Amino acid sequence: MTAALPIAAPIREGGRLASAHALVVFSALALLVAAFLSLSIGATGITLASLPRVLTALATGQHDAVSAREQLVLFDIRLPRLLLGMFVGAALAVSGAMMQGMFRNPLADPALIGVSSGAALAAVATIALGNGLAAPFTKAFGVYALPFAAFLGGVSTTLVLVMIVGRHGQLAVGTLLLAGIAIGALSGALTGLISYASDDRELRDLTLWMLGSLSGASWPKVLAALPFALLIMLALPRLVRALNGLLLGEAEAFHLGVDVDKAKRAIVLVAAAAVGAAVAVAGVVGFVGIVIPHLIRLVAGPDHRVVLPGSALLGATLVLLADILARMLLRPAELPLGVVMALIGAPVFLHMVIKRGVGGS
Amino acid sequence: MRIQHSSGVLAGWFVIAVAVLMASPAAAGEVTLTDAGGRTVQVADTSRILAIGGDITEIVYALGADARLVGVDGTSQFPPSALKDKQNVGYMRALSAEGVISVGATLIVASERAGPPEVVKTLKTTSTPYVEVPDQYSPQGIAAKVRLVARAIGAEAEGEKLVSQVEADFKDLAVGTQRIKRPVKAMFVLGVQNGRVNVAGQGTAASAIIELAGGKNVADAMSGYKPLTEEAIVELAPEVILIMRRSSGNDAHDTAQLLEIKGVQSTPAGAGKRVIMMDALYLLGFGPRAPRAARELMGRMYPDLGGALDSGPAGTRTGAIK
Numbered sequence: 001m002t003a004a005l006p007i008a009a010p011i012r013e014g015g016r017l018a019s020a021h022a023l024v025v026f027s028a029l030a031l032l033v034a035a036f037l038s039l040s041i042g043a044t045g046i047t048l049a050s051l052p053r054v055l056t057a058l059a060t061g062q063h064d065a066v067s068a069r070e071q072l073v074l075f076d077i078r079l080p081r082l083l084l085g086m087f088v089g090a091a092l093a094v095s096g097a098m099m100q101g102m103f104r105n106p107l108a109d110p111a112l113i114g115v116s117s118g119a120a121l122a123a124v125a126t127i128a129l130g131n132g133l134a135a136p137f138t139k140a141f142g143v144y145a146l147p148f149a150a151f152l153g154g155v156s157t158t159l160v161l162v163m164i165v166g167r168h169g170q171l172a173v174g175t176l177l178l179a180g181i182a183i184g185a186l187s188g189a190l191t192g193l194i195s196y197a198s199d200d201r202e203l204r205d206l207t208l209w210m211l212g213s214l215s216g217a218s219w220p221k222v223l224a225a226l227p228f229a230l231l232i233m234l235a236l237p238r239l240v241r242a243l244n245g246l247l248l249g250e251a252e253a254f255h256l257g258v259d260v261d262k263a264k265r266a267i268v269l270v271a272a273a274a275v276g277a278a279v280a281v282a283g284v285v286g287f288v289g290i291v292i293p294h295l296i297r298l299v300a301g302p303d304h305r306v307v308l309p310g311s312a313l314l315g316a317t318l319v320l321l322a323d324i325l326a327r328m329l330l331r332p333a334e335l336p337l338g339v340v341m342a343l344i345g346a347p348v349f350l351h352m353v354i355k356r357g358v359g360g361s
Numbered sequence: 362m363r364i365q366h367s368s369g370v371l372a373g374w375f376v377i378a379v380a381v382l383m384a385s386p387a388a389a390g391e392v393t394l395t396d397a398g399g400r401t402v403q404v405a406d407t408s409r410i411l412a413i414g415g416d417i418t419e420i421v422y423a424l425g426a427d428a429r430l431v432g433v434d435g436t437s438q439f440p441p442s443a444l445k446d447k448q449n450v451g452y453m454r455a456l457s458a459e460g461v462i463s464v465g466a467t468l469i470v471a472s473e474r475a476g477p478p479e480v481v482k483t484l485k486t487t488s489t490p491y492v493e494v495p496d497q498y499s500p501q502g503i504a505a506k507v508r509l510v511a512r513a514i515g516a517e518a519e520g521e522k523l524v525s526q527v528e529a530d531f532k533d534l535a536v537g538t539q540r541i542k543r544p545v546k547a548m549f550v551l552g553v554q555n556g557r558v559n560v561a562g563q564g565t566a567a568s569a570i571i572e573l574a575g576g577k578n579v580a581d582a583m584s585g586y587k588p589l590t591e592e593a594i595v596e597l598a599p600e601v602i603l604i605m606r607r608s609s610g611n612d613a614h615d616t617a618q619l620l621e622i623k624g625v626q627s628t629p630a631g632a633g634k635r636v637i638m639m640d641a642l643y644l645l646g647f648g649p650r651a652p653r654a655a656r657e658l659m660g661r662m663y664p665d666l667g668g669a670l671d672s673g674p675a676g677t678r679t680g681a682i683k
Contacts, residue, residue, distance in 0.1 A: 043463035065488065069462070072487055077458045143478040199565065199585035200551070201454070201474065208455050208477075215457045216479035332460030333435065333451025 093315025122153020
């Protein structure tokens with residue numbers, strides 16, 4: 001299964017490096033444009049042109065109805081949505097890239113380490129048992145019960161997996177993969193059991209959650225996501241060398257001086273924390289984690305010095321653009337984020353794969 | 362805004378304090394009410410109403426206030442003109458904060474089932490009053506719903522008229538159900554997927570309307586909607602099966618698919634081909650049309666009572682709601 005895509009291909013220097021730099025610069029610019037659009041476009045038709053009026057009102061403390069409405073839309077609805085969108089896109093794309101690098105498998109995504117299925121299980125439990133068994137929990141956390149539960153469920157599932165697989169010392173990737181599938185199946189079964197017991201309204205909530213959305217974005221969620229954004233930013237530079245070493249194989253990485261076992265544990269835990277936080281704030285958003293890293297590799301090669309920052313920037317851009325469409329296409333109603341993302345992203349990706357010829361060349 | 366997010370309790374007290382202060386010198390036409398969430402809401406301007414929930418929209422139309430209605434949600438299927446004439450803010454449990462705000466309503470009247478919770482929370486912090494309406498599957502629940510909506514939109518006289526009409530409809534229904542000697546065993550089927558039959562248990566709107574119509578829900582030992590095995594259906598032996606009419610209108614296909622299932626065929630309902638098909642919102646919406654939906658259902662569950670029912674006092678009571 002390995003090496004079908006240019007994941008484990010040797011790192012070529014030269015021409016690739018130039019296009020790599022161009023790619024990172026392009027992604028950063030694209031993200032800037034997407035962020036600007038995300039603040040300027042919405043169902044109310046309020047644009048950034050209102051910003052001076054809102055700021056004056058804030059500075060002078062003189063709020064009229066118009067500036068209060070504009071402030072609400074710009075600062076309390078769109079800005080948290082923009083920040084969370086960037087976080088979700090970057091976290092999912094980077095985690096996907098790390099998983100593919102560590103498992104040396106083009107199809108690897110964070111689902112393999114149980115974080116998605118664990119988060120889904122906890123979310124389903126909160127939705128379905130929120131008025132029954134889990135009532136004290138939902139009362140204590142209010143509207144944040146679901147995000148909090150999803151994060152805890154995702155991260156603790158991965159922790160259990162790492163403890164089971166790594167209890168004899170080494171965190172063997174093959175065992176991790178199979179054990180991850182087993183844990184995923186187990187959480188899936190429990191999720192099915194709970195959804196069997198839920199009513200039609202809860203089922204509808206569940207389905208919507210599985211399709212992802214940024215519509216619940218708020219400042220408390222941004223604050224909650226902030227430590228994880230910092231974690232990713234601090235951890236990535238330290239994992240680049242290990243990931244590049246692992247591309248060649250674990251023995252080769254060891255000979256390059258990488259503490260392989262420690263690196264693998266760090267990769268798994270960082271990915272679990274990042275994805276757990278992303279799923280907590282936006283529900284299940286597929287596609288970004290698999291497609292964005294491949295897109296970067298197609299253009300710039302497998303060097304993680306480019307793949308990781310490139311994935312973060314392009315992942316954030318894609319989520320922002322998809323979110324703009326999600327909230328504008330049927331306005332004032334809203335489409336699920338995951339649906340829009342796959343609808344626009346999949347054909348583009350397909351086109352690139354066919355045009356650039358992945359696999360053999 | 363942000364202060365309210367972080368210190369909900371403080372903000373709550375603040376709202377109560379403001380409400381107390383403002384309640385005494387209330388301007389003409391201003392209404393203070395307590396909604397389903399226990400919040401005190403001030404309503405001043407009812408010129409642009411947004412209704413979230415099919416039953417709420419139905420009530421607003423029944424109160425004759427549809428000219429002031431600017432937006433509805435995706436579940437507002439009745440009257441059919443609602444989704445055509447008004448802006449649609451989407452499915453009531455997947456609202457978008459900015460989308461709702463963009464409608465420019467001066468009053469939001471929403472079912473307590475609206476969501477997601479974060480969006481509802483944001484909407485409650487805006488200056489536009491947000492009234493949460495309780496949703497109980499009972500005659501009293503419908504009356505409470507109508508009264509709160511009527512009070513919120515400033516149509517209390519019309520509200521009382523509608524409530525007394527709903528109550529009269531329920532009385533007519535009771536006249537009919539008293540004549541029932543033996544409750545018919547009914548089963549509500551939400552859908553047939555791959556031969557799996559999804560059946561309504563207790564606690565569902567379907568179960569409530571069956572009981573109101575003088576039937577007995579055979580599946581009331583379980584709660585919510587559950588897929589049943591064919592054996593369980595044979596065992597439950599429904600005498601009549603209820604299914605929903607879909608908006609696509611492929612009625613014959615649905616009935617045929619249901620009757621193709623062996624387990625269904627062997628029940629009294631299947632053998633006698635007694636399948637009742639009714640409009641989903643009419644039957645399960647628990648709006649002001651609920652007693653009439655129950656009466657129609659009763660008439661179809663008990664065809665023998667049919668003649669007697671039509672000559673009853675309810676026969677004249679039609680067409681009050683557009």
